[in-house]
Amino acid sequence: MNDAIKTPLQGDGDFRSDECVEILKKADIIATNPPFSLFREYIAQLEEHDKQFVIIGNVNSLSYKEVFKLIKNNQLWLGHSIHSGDREFRVSPDYPLNASGFRTDEQGNNYIRVKGVRWFTNLDYKERHEDLILYKKYTPEEYPKYDNLDAINIDKTKEIPEDYKGLMGVPITFMDKYNPEQFEIVGQMATTKIDDFNFGYPYISGKKKYARIVIKNKRLQDGN
Numbered sequence: 001m002n003d004a005i006k007t008p009l010q011g012d013g014d015f016r017s018d019e020c021v022e023i024l025k026k027a028d029i030i031a032t033n034p035p036f037s038l039f040r041e042y043i044a045q046l047e048e049h050d051k052q053f054v055i056i057g058n059v060n061s062l063s064y065k066e067v068f069k070l071i072k073n074n075q076l077w078l079g080h081s082i083h084s085g086d087r088e089f090r091v092s093p094d095y096p097l098n099a100s101g102f103r104t105d106e107q108g109n110n111y112i113r114v115k116g117v118r119w120f121t122n123l124d125y126k127e128r129h130e131d132l133i134l135y136k137k138y139t140p141e142e143y144p145k146y147d148n149l150d151a152i153n154i155d156k157t158k159e160i161p162e163d164y165k166g167l168m169g170v171p172i173t174f175m176d177k178y179n180p181e182q183f184e185i186v187g188q189m190a191t192t193k194i195d196d197f198n199f200g201y202p203y204i205s206g207k208k209k210y211a212r213i214v215i216k217n218k219r220l221q222d223g224n
């Protein structure tokens with residue numbers, strides 16, 4: 001990376017400042033670990049400036065209305081190298097070490113472990129187009145429908161039945177396996193705020209389930 005350019009900042013480095021926006025405009029690809037609490041705003045800024053990007057976020061950010069809309073439209077997806085577990089991040093010496101796990105190396109650098117992180121990107125990669133291998137057959141007993149949507153419930157992504165044509169609710173981590181040629185994302189069942197693509201939290205026989213993404217198998221639709 002001998003040709004890397006480091007730009008000293010005059011201001012405080014807020015990504016919304018004019019100075020940072022001017023630098024953003026010149027960038028070809030943005031690779032960063034933005035503040036999770038401002039994730040929506042950060043993504044919106046990248047979209048507004050039509051940038052290619054690969055950024056770190058929490059997997060739960062998928063269900064934010066603004067983020068989910070991009071996911072549904074195939075303008076944003078999860079990146080390649082992180083699909084489970086936690087990841088270690090180096091932090092400044094004054095960072096409070098109260099994360100789920102932390103360590104200090106021989107040089108005195110502090111690291112924290114953060115759960116549920118993923119790459120969020122609009123850069124394509126080969127593995128994103130590989131089919132998830134399905135092996136289960138649909139039975140109404142094993143895959144009950146929701147009280148509040150005509151869709152079957154699936155608790156584990158690998159248990160998506162290979163022969164079900166209708167709507168299916170899958171865990172959010174389905175996104176780690178999502179191939180846009182194999183499945184269509186129809187909406188989500190997350191949060192209580194119902195909108196065009198959010199059918200509200202899923203219920204089965206009156207019992208609330210975890211958030212779900214609602215999908216359809218493209219290969220089983222007529223004309224395919």
Ligand SMILES: C[S@@+](CC[C@H](N)C(=O)[O-])C[C@H]1O[C@@H](n2cnc3c(N)ncnc32)[C@H](O)[C@@H]1O
Binds near residue numbers: 014016034035038
């Ligand atoms: C998830 S941390 C990542 C830190 C660093 N990029 C790294 O990889 O070690 C997010 C960082 O964004 C900074 N931050 C918070 N609000 C910001 C803003 N409005 N503009 C720019 N950075 C901000 C925080 O201080 C924090 O250091």
